[in-house]
Amino acid sequence: MPAHKKQRFTLWEFFQSLGKTFMLPVALLSFCGIMLGIGSSLSSRDVITLLPVLGNPVLQLIFVWMSKVGSFAFSFLPVMFAIAIPLGMARENKGVAAFSGFVGFTVLNLAVNFYLTANGTLPTTDPAVLKANNIQMILGIQSIDTGILGAVIVGIIVYRLHERFNTIRLPDALAFFGGTRFVPIVTTVVLGLVGLLIPLIWPFFAAGITGLGRLIQGAGVFGPMIFGSGERFLLPFGLQHILVALIRFTEAGGTLDVCGREVSGALTIFQAQLSCPTTHGFSESATQFLSQGKMPAFLGGLPGAALAMYHCAKPENRHKIKGLLISGVVACVVGGTTEPIEFLFLFVAPALYVIHAFLTGLGFTVMSVLGVTIGNTDGNIIDFVVFGILHGTATKWYLVPVVAAIWFAGYYAIFRFSITRFNIKTPGRESDSLPAAAAVPSSSKSGYNVPAILSALGGAGNIVSLDNCITRLRLSVADMTLVDDATLKANRAIGVVHLNEHNLQVVIGPQVQSVKDELDVLIRAAASPAAAEPLIV
Template identity: 85%
Template structure:
């Protein structure tokens, strides 16, 4: 629930909010990848030869349709980012912000097209000229391909314009154009001018990203490890999406010619190869930064850590934590969501989390050295089946269970030794009895006692802003001392992260969207109730 804020947004909060907005297009991209992966694999000659029944025309029409629908995410990814960023960051009138994001993205490319036309570079169909100037056809416009980075810049500019002008009041003669209507108007002017500047400054941006990609490439086998470890270390602060987007969608993740088109970014390359009928197999240089690197830790390591925590719990407490650990393992293995397990030991044993981050990075390097080529985003069992098994032995999927089993044993031994040797208070080892959750509101769709959670956050009047990412509530509060961590944890919060005197994150898990919606609705009801006038007698 957006709310007006009194204090300035810190740079830390800004980047957290920016990273959170990436989740909307990335979630769609993950789904599109699965559709594309299933469709392309089941329509391939190798699978049809193995399972002739799948060659039936009706089946093939379905699989080709899945491939076409799945290719949507790859084809329109930049414009999705340009819309998702202002949509996610705007506090009010989010629909206007998203609409303005689309306007800004199109107008930026029109401005660039105008500059290139005036300079005599366009119009042309000469492939050498187009490649030399990095010109692509973007939404039907010949323009410089600024990729995801350009879309992110558009999104940020539109967000700043929206926050500045969505409540503007114009003179009566121009009042029709005021308020929210003014946002796309000023966006078209500002981004149109920015489009004129793009051809002058973009080579510098491209050079910087290329240098970052060269640095990662020069790290050799340690490149994937640096990426995997860095992502885990940034996760507790909610900043991992920035690093991930740079590798997945920019030149830092590599550049490759696929089906006659130059594409950049590890995930973009992988999905381009998925949808290209003439490509056989996947690029190892791209997949080394994708799902396969997570699989040792996600499919083996963290379940091993969960088993160690269960065995190290006091016997009388094991039945109390069994459901918590099982749900965490299911979320990790099936959904690729690791926070429900990681936050069980992150705060009580940061050194163990650091070791976990290093072992996750090592998993990326091991998968790369073994030549495994399984892509997509999540590192879960779905990615393993769809992008590994269904694409045949060329992906070397059969090595994943072996490495995952080694990671399972390693995590189990390390965690059990550390927990018992240093008496780490993982779930079930607390001196006092485990806190009992308050009765769940049976009318709650989320299954959480939202009124109690709101009270533990200090009440509606203590909350300045409320939002969520994939697993956690992200809040700004007036008075942090009014937040009761113990009550939040007793009501099924996995963890509570205090970032500064006003910024707070509450780790909920996969149901966080429902919890956030119910909190926002409850806050709205309380606000309306307190604002209702009292009738005089």
């Protein structure tokens, strides 16, 4: 997309943009977790004893290869965040921003190593000294393990440096070092200085995270509920990734010794145990914040809500919404993406969403109380099979269908009663007809009428910035009055969230990346002086 005039981020928008950048490494984590889960499960002695055919040497080599490749993302998680944050937040020259993220993360750890060496802490191999100072090998460098939080700090600093200096002009004698080349240079200097401060300030950050972890852990069985409900409450605002990252990757999600190494964060602990050959079973204190807690709502509750909405629709409209509801259920159950269903009732019945958030949190607590130990990130049927069934009855996977069935019945009853009793305008019950949607162009890869969506957003000239997360377009517009919510919904937008007078989100669903890409093409075509007429995608 062509460069638009730069806009100043509000704090709200900054955290939304930051949370969005987490999705690139988290998506890789999810995939690598599945590979690691399948590989470690099918190469375990218990599974081979149960199914001797899997003991074939060729198959075992394949499974071990899957485990090794799958463990990659967890071994280099912090550096991936340090790269992904400036990559995702930079408005232009994103490749330079990503490269500078790697430079900044490496230089930070080299500077920390320099400080610890200068004050006599390093070099040492004494386990007591290393543990007391939280020193680990990071990219081959002995340094303080700042984990994901340190990577986030690096990413934010690099992003700010990139935005400030990527177009800088230097005197002619130094012009070679100007522009984008200056970004990694200034990053080296600034992060080198920040690295000298890390040993002095890090204990305060660590204490704060540990305090948050103790607060959540101290809530007992309600700790998982606080996390699960909090994630749902933050989701409409796009801020859930901040809370999730704290629990998954920092001391707030617990700390445990795995294979002789202290590991922090619920997901990090789970994956470390998954790849540790001497570990049998998974820590309940970690898995209580992971996939298993989502399964009652994702595999049972939301499908029940979808069925209730279908039965409550006007008979003549049911065939119109059947595809919408089925695709939403498939995205939820198979992909772990809930927004296509949640946004069908979020705006027309916020009270139902509040109930849904509490029931989701209750699902986390129930799974924890029952002693279920199924990890990973998505809470979908894939996680249930790979990290539950394939790891045997020790995970208590057989309790998930029982609880999910209860949640299905509960959601169906609550939603059907509420919709009919309070005449909630869920899909198929609208009294006013929506504007007619134009036919989708045959060349559209996304399956959406993207030119109509762009027109409903006020046209290319109204778009100040455009980005997307997993299911939503995130936009800034010059004039919000030009945005036509009804036409957007007529063209299959699930919901429209107006954040303030210039910023909004359009909920598309799983195909949002394709829609965003096609919008970019149309906006570039409109901005091109050579464009005689609009480009039809």
